[in-house]
Amino acid sequence: MALATTIQRYLSKISEGIGQLFVNFFDLIFGSLQKLIGLKAMPYVFVLPNLLIFGIFILFPMLLNFRYAFTGGTSFFPDQREWVGLANFKQLLTCGNFLDPNSCREDLFWRALFNTGGYVVFQVGLMVVVSLITALVLNRKIRARGFFRSVYFYPVLLSPIVVALIWKWILQENGLFNGILTSFGLDKIPFLVNAQWAQFWVIIISVWAFMGFYTLILLAGLQSIPANLYEAASIDGADEWKSFWNVTLPLLMPQMVVVLVLALIRAVQIFDIVFAFTGGGPGTATLYLVQYIYSKGFASPSKQFGLAAAASLIMAGILIVLTVIQQIIRKEEE
Template sequence: MPSDSFKNTPSDGRLSRLLDRDAISAWLFLLPALSLLSLFVLYPIGYLCYLSFTSGSFTREGVHWVGLRNYWRLFLSPDFWQVLGNTGYFTVATLIPSVLIPLALAVLLDRAIALRGWLRAAYFIPSITSLVAAGLGFRWLFQTDGAINAGLTLFGIAPIPWLQDTTWAMPVLILLSIWKQLGFNMVVFLAGLQTIPTSRYEAAELDGAGAWQKFWHITLPGLRPTLIFAAVTTAIFTLRSFEQVYVITGGGPLNSTNLMVYYIYEQAFAQFDFGYAAAAATLLLIAAIALVYWQLKATEETE
């Protein structure tokens, strides 16, 4: 006869917890959400990774395993490296103002108690505006005979071919993206400011600290998790930018505004090179996952 010490093993305990009525009920409630998540998120991601190792096609007969050939083509393609440089430039140039400007506005609005609600709503309007509609508006403003050039001529400045010049086309897309992201980040920073205890500012005032010292030593450290969140969400927003390019420039002139998502779209639905496009999309997915992982690790360190 086995001893009683072998009757209740750790595996039996885990199994009993899994078969517990509350656990079964929880899994039943989660089942619809998990099914939808698997169908619309996990399966497409898995199929994307599989497609990146094939010739790529929407038909079963057209799929042929090619291994790492699509990734090798990416690294040998001058167009891919140009698009990668465009995306990096666009991301950095959008990210920095999209964090610093909303941070400054949030600090100012946190003190403007009377007008905070109205100003918050005014700055948040771009975030709920359709990006396609905003893109059409910016395209009208910055066309050769548009309102911006009309204003410049009033000051004796010659019209600038904003959307036809390789130097000026990308700044137009960056300006639109900053305008779009500004309100969301401002509201996030306002929420973060509410979590900083006012007692810290009162103690700093008693010690004779000035406005800049309070901002540098109290506000910024208190907003570190919020800053990380805003930076990561803005970076992901810029990495997945498509509507701006599609509506305003179409990737031109001379491929100078072609960003990664638009490049993937062109390769998949203009060139019908689905395997190659899937490889580029997989690399973009890895970059986004790396950003989210860094955010989680950095947030854990601040807690």
């Protein structure tokens, strides 16, 4: 026992010594550096590693994207690409009638744009409502609450490709769902080859896959609402519905805005699940913007990098506009 205590004490001293050594080591380096460059410059030193990663892997490719958007050809190296000015944007934006993709020079871009718009409206709307309802239910004192919280969060942990393949096996013509229907003597439903069904299931699956994440944010918001506010509302004669409208919803609004912004950005960027699930079909019914960009830039045998880069800049513009609108709404709410 005494030996164990002694060993423990020594180990503790050693680890303390090593820790101190590290502290002193960095103190020496950063102390010297501070003397050299001054206190005001020090924050930049600490930010530098992250800034480098951001600059190399995000900012630089973003700037490079501008170069690609204004150049043509299939060459990969920017310096070997021919300057074409606004030709790529012109090709994307030339339309006889902007509401009719068939009248546009680059009809697939417009189909993708309209599909994305429709998807964003329905998917984000459904996502916010379903996440809110789930969060409200999981916030109540129900049996096996922890279990249900895990169940709803579980799909978030799955790879989007896995999610897509699972659902594809369920919904394809000879899949599980149709197997059940035919076993009851019912006709098969063409879930993947009918445009409306395919669009419907893409929304349902993406909501199923991501709602756990948004539910968690809203649940945290619900738990931060003080219980005495509900007690006060109850004393004032408010029923559950009135409490929800007058207490829960206003106090949950910051989290709701966060959920809305995140869901919106994610919806505009939808790609992996749909690509593995329907491949953008039937026809182009579930072709969304990112898949269009991917197809033009990488999957297309002709590698139209310029057109893909121009389309991605337009998409970035849409995202910026959406974010600005969100910020304005948020400020007004505050």
